[in-house]
Amino acid sequence: AMTSLNSRPFTVLVEGNIGSGKTTFVEHFKQFEDISLLTEPVEEWRNLRGWNLLDLMYKDPAKWAMTFQSYVAMTMLEMHRRPTSTPVKLMERSLYSARYCFVEHMRKEGTIHPAQFAVLDEWFRFIDREIPIEVDLIVYLRATPSVVYERIRKRARSEEQCVPLSYLEALHSLHENWLVNRTHAECPAPVLMIDADLDLSQITEEYKKSEHQILRQAVNVVMQ
Numbered sequence: 705a706m707t708s709l710n711s712r713p714f715t716v717l718v719e720g721n722i723g724s725g726k727t728t729f730v731e732h733f734k735q736f737e738d739i740s741l742l743t744e745p746v747e748e749w750r751n752l753r754g755w756n757l758l759d760l761m762y763k764d765p766a767k768w769a770m771t772f773q774s775y776v777a778m779t780m781l782e783m784h785r786r787p788t789s790t791p792v793k794l795m796e797r798s799l800y801s802a803r804y805c806f807v808e809h810m811r812k813e814g815t816i817h818p819a820q821f822a823v824l825d826e827w828f829r830f831i832d833r834e835i836p837i838e839v840d841l842i843v844y845l846r847a848t849p850s851v852v853y854e855r856i857r858k859r860a861r862s863e864e865q866c867v868p869l870s871y872l873e874a875l876h877s878l879h880e881n882w883l884v885n886r887t888h889a890e891c892p893a894p895v896l897m898i899d900a901d902l903d904l905s906q907i908t909e910e911y912k913k914s915e916h917q918i919l920r921q922a923v924n925v926v927m928q
């Protein structure tokens with residue numbers, strides 16, 4: 705296994721809409737011993753001391769979105785800061801998709817009150833200013849909203865069955881703003897786009913494209 709010569713691992717964020725295949729993508733990299741995989745801690749959000757915050761949020765967003773997003777942000781910060789012994793670290797989602805996609809949408813929709821947004825945004829700014837979070841590459845699983853809508857229905861994660869297509873379209877636009885139009889300067893890492901509309905049989909070829917990018921860049925970092 706490659707040993708990392710410098711203090712921190714080559715860090716890759718895996719980003720994309722609900723149902724775009726992030727967990728499947730991350731698990732594809734289980735085959736590499738030099739990569740640590742940090743999947744989205746959905747089970748923590750579904751059971752915090754017995755409370756299913758994900759379900760509470762979907763059932764009563766006005767009451768629970770703020771609580772849910774503040775816990776999500778904490779779990780994301782923990783993942784960003786989690787030490788890994790491998791030269792490469794792959795993370796599913798991030799504090800950036802939390803702020804620029806989900807919290808941003810809830811602010812625009814009024815699901816989160818402006819005063820609640822101000823508190824969350826102060827937290828994000830504080831973390832961005834005070835806590836070093838390094839990102840070297842973002843893999844964007846770019847999918848059409850109608851495609852992920854169908855997948856969510858098939859996947860049948862109970863809390864998500866009420867997710868309307870309009871929500872997925874709004875989240876898609878926010879991902880496009882962030883990762884294609886690059887409207888947020890706080891996360892300047894290069895973006896590698898994957899066509900996530902492809903179904904499982906075809907997508908392995910797409911993964912290979914990113915494998916090469918990730919491992920080659922990782923070797924560069926390690927050999928620096």
Ligand SMILES: Cc1cc2cn([C@H]3C[C@H](O)[C@@H](CO)O3)c(=O)nc2[nH]1
Nearest residue numbers: 722746776780797798801802806864
């Ligand atoms: C960073 C971040 C991830 C994330 C996921 N979610 C929801 C979308 C999916 O239904 C589920 C798992 O990604 O959690 C959310 O509402 N807010 C989030 N913020």
